Amino acid sequence: MSKGPRHILAAEDDLEDRFMMQEGFREIGHPDKIRFCEDGQALLDQFESSGTADIGLIVLDLNMPRLNGSETLRILKSDKRYSHIPVVIFSTSINEIEKEICLKLGACAYVTKPSTWTSYIATCNMLYKLCTEQTLPVTT
Amino acid sequence: MIEITRISLENEMDLILAHKQSMKIAELTGIGIAAQTAFATAVSEVCRNVIGKDTEAHLLLSVSAPKTQPKYLVAELQDDRKNYSAGKDDGFLYARRLINDITASAEGGINKTTLSVKLPNTTRIDDQVVEKWQVQLNSDPDISPYEEIKRKNRLLIDLAEKLKDSEYQYRSLTESLPIMIFTIDDHGDIQYANQWMLDYCGQSIEAINANRWRDVLHPEEYEEAWRQWDRNVHDMQTIYPRERRLKHAATGEYRWHTGISIAKTDKDGTAHWNTYMVDIQAQKTVEQALKDNKELKEIRETLEEKVELLNQSNHQLAQFAYVTSHDLQEPLRKIGFYSDYLDKKYKHLLPAEATTIFNNLITASDRMRALVQDVLAYSTINKGAFKEVDLNIVLKEALDDLQIAIEEKNATVNMQQLPIVEGNAGQLRQLFENLLSNAIKFTKEGVSPVIDISVVQKGATATITFADNGIGFDNQYIPKMFNLFQRLHTREKFGGTGIGLAICKKIAEVHNGEISAEGRPGIGASFSITIPIKKP
Numbered sequence: 001m002s003k004g005p006r007h008i009l010a011a012e013d014d015l016e017d018r019f020m021m022q023e024g025f026r027e028i029g030h031p032d033k034i035r036f037c038e039d040g041q042a043l044l045d046q047f048e049s050s051g052t053a054d055i056g057l058i059v060l061d062l063n064m065p066r067l068n069g070s071e072t073l074r075i076l077k078s079d080k081r082y083s084h085i086p087v088v089i090f091s092t093s094i095n096e097i098e099k100e101i102c103l104k105l106g107a108c109a110y111v112t113k114p115s116t117w118t119s120y121i122a123t124c125n126m127l128y129k130l131c132t133e134q135t136l137p138v139t140t
Numbered sequence: 141m142i143e144i145t146r147i148s149l150e151n152e153m154d155l156i157l158a159h160k161q162s163m164k165i166a167e168l169t170g171i172g173i174a175a176q177t178a179f180a181t182a183v184s185e186v187c188r189n190v191i192g193k194d195t196e197a198h199l200l201l202s203v204s205a206p207k208t209q210p211k212y213l214v215a216e217l218q219d220d221r222k223n224y225s226a227g228k229d230d231g232f233l234y235a236r237r238l239i240n241d242i243t244a245s246a247e248g249g250i251n252k253t254t255l256s257v258k259l260p261n262t263t264r265i266d267d268q269v270v271e272k273w274q275v276q277l278n279s280d281p282d283i284s285p286y287e288e289i290k291r292k293n294r295l296l297i298d299l300a301e302k303l304k305d306s307e308y309q310y311r312s313l314t315e316s317l318p319i320m321i322f323t324i325d326d327h328g329d330i331q332y333a334n335q336w337m338l339d340y341c342g343q344s345i346e347a348i349n350a351n352r353w354r355d356v357l358h359p360e361e362y363e364e365a366w367r368q369w370d371r372n373v374h375d376m377q378t379i380y381p382r383e384r385r386l387k388h389a390a391t392g393e394y395r396w397h398t399g400i401s402i403a404k405t406d407k408d409g410t411a412h413w414n415t416y417m418v419d420i421q422a423q424k425t426v427e428q429a430l431k432d433n434k435e436l437k438e439i440r441e442t443l444e445e446k447v448e449l450l451n452q453s454n455h456q457l458a459q460f461a462y463v464t465s466h467d468l469q470e471p472l473r474k475i476g477f478y479s480d481y482l483d484k485k486y487k488h489l490l491p492a493e494a495t496t497i498f499n500n501l502i503t504a505s506d507r508m509r510a511l512v513q514d515v516l517a518y519s520t521i522n523k524g525a526f527k528e529v530d531l532n533i534v535l536k537e538a539l540d541d542l543q544i545a546i547e548e549k550n551a552t553v554n555m556q557q558l559p560i561v562e563g564n565a566g567q568l569r570q571l572f573e574n575l576l577s578n579a580i581k582f583t584k585e586g587v588s589p590v591i592d593i594s595v596v597q598k599g600a601t602a603t604i605t606f607a608d609n610g611i612g613f614d615n616q617y618i619p620k621m622f623n624l625f626q627r628l629h630t631r632e633k634f635g636g637t638g639i640g641l642a643i644c645k646k647i648a649e650v651h652n653g654e655i656s657a658e659g660r661p662g663i664g665a666s667f668s669i670t671i672p673i674k675k676p
Contacts, residue, residue: 020477092470096566115473115509117480 006056008034008131010090011043011072013064017113024124033128039064040072047082057131058087060107062098070102077106086130141202141214142270145277148294149190149197149219153286158199159184161277162215165201168273169213170263179257182235182242183215186253189231190219197221203259206266211259212241216252224251320417324401326373328352328366331412342389358385358394376403376411383420396424461519468512475505507637514639518624521567521646528674529565531558531604535593538572542580549580551589558595559602560675563651571647574640575667579608581634582665601653602673607666613659621657644669 012018018036025034037043040060044067047055058076062069069089076082086108091098099110109130114120144165147158162183166176183199190197197219204211226232226244232253236242241256259265278291314321320337322330329349341348341356348356357365361384372379379401385394399417406412479502490498535558539546546553553576561568579591592607613621613628620626622645627638641655644667648655653671 016474020474023481092473113473115476117477117484120477 006131007054008057008059008127009043009055010034010036010059011040011064012036012061013039020120024120027121028124028128030128040067040069043072044075052082052085055085057127058085059090059127060087062089062091073102073105073107088127142205144201144203144270144273147199149187149199151191155184155187155191157287158187161201164277165273166213168276169203170260171257175257178238182238182255185231185235186217189229190221193221195219195221203265211263211265212256213259215255219251220249221251322415324413324415326411328369340388356386361385378402379413395419395421458519461515465512465516465519472509472512476509479505511637514637517570518639518643518646521650523650524564526562526564528560529563529568530560534565534568535572538569538576541573542576545577545580549583549589551580551591553591555593556595558604559673561671562674567647571644574644575606578640579606579610582610584611600672601670603668603670605666605668607664609664612661612663612665614661615659618657
């Protein structure tokens, strides 16, 4: 395991959501803490080629092309190489059934995408803490 | 005793006949010539005094029953003379000198004078012999036209008696049957009708004929019935009337009848129709019930099809509402984000007059987000797998969610122990939250809200009432209040999407319950949910 600062890798196909999250991390003073890939497949490909040494937290959008959030989660949690990395599901709507499935599959949190700038900042803070301090799973 | 013949005694000619028949029967039964004369003369003597006395009298000539000993020929005079005394009757006294065996008796106003002559032992008496004697007595050349008339008359009277009997039996049969039996002539007039028909119609034959059945036939069938009669009457055909409604005089009810008219032509060429009609009301009622039943079944099937279509349409609409509200959330969230982002980061760069417009933009997007969320919530309420839910816990969670608003408004919530139900905890929490937030929202200026939550259990259901001391409402709005997008106040006065109570109603309904409301303007409102309970 690398001793350098660990990063958050977010699989997010929506450019605007990436902008929002990027702005949130910029606002809390850690613009480089978060990195993006375009979907679940890209995330797995990256792990295969570059490994997971510097990854402290995975954030998965649910609706993505090729490999969606819950499928990606299932693969990650059934692979010994990746199953130790905490995963946060980041979704548009609160869907109780979806939430339950994801938590069962091993997600540590199910977070609804914030609908204001102010709450985005709070969410980014929470994700940052989760990555660096490996705090207890939280759901919002 | 076996009767051989019987002679009524009215006039002198009858007396001669009595004498002649007595002689003849005495001869036939084997009595000697002298005894024959004595017997016949004695009979004449006792009969003589009833002639011309305006009395009912007749003579019976009989013989002993077969196989009895000794055998007798017996003549018996029966009459109803008043104050008759045999001992003072010269005829009787004279006869007694001719015949030893003669007696007189009276019983029930009838005088009986009996003359008996012993028959020789050789005389045979049996049915055959008696019949032969009867034939001989009657077939002997008549002594006079009178005797012939007399005999024929007697036969006619016998025949009439038999006819009378037969007619009586027939009449009592037709009278007692619960069927209308009547005869109509070719003018359509009733000639005879049985008692049943007269009782049913409550009028006489003459009355029915006089107004041409108008009070009997149903007005709707009256003209048609006579048309049918006119069509058939000339052909001398048996008429099968259609089913007719006839008025029952006692109840005023028209009852269905059917029957038949059989055409008959008398010897003199006059035609009449023997008709019977029978009550088929019960059969008609059953027919109608079956028909109604069939129609009901068809209606039900049509309804079921419509319900099926409605269900499909409803389902499609629910899907549409869900999809649109779900998909609308995404761009809305971004509008929310960007307006907040602009507000926080670049508001100071906006000219003052743009600030209000900018604030309106934020308010509008907030409202739209609330609306979309409520529509989504509404469209996702459906009957899923229910679990045991403790409403006390649900209420506590709802109060926790509303903690900030409760504190802000300084609201007091009084509650009772709630029951346990079968249901969806999330939906029930939403229901409680909506009712509580309404109570906190619609308050009177300067009055802290007080919410009383009470429970009344009745059998297997509980009614949970949320009563407040807010602004209340006029009860005329109750029917509309639970409709989607229904608002009672302007948005400026009280915000909201107008979906909250529609959600409450739907949640109550999927829990096999119902919701009701009652308001008193300026005093308060109360909302009651009645749902089946699992445990008290």
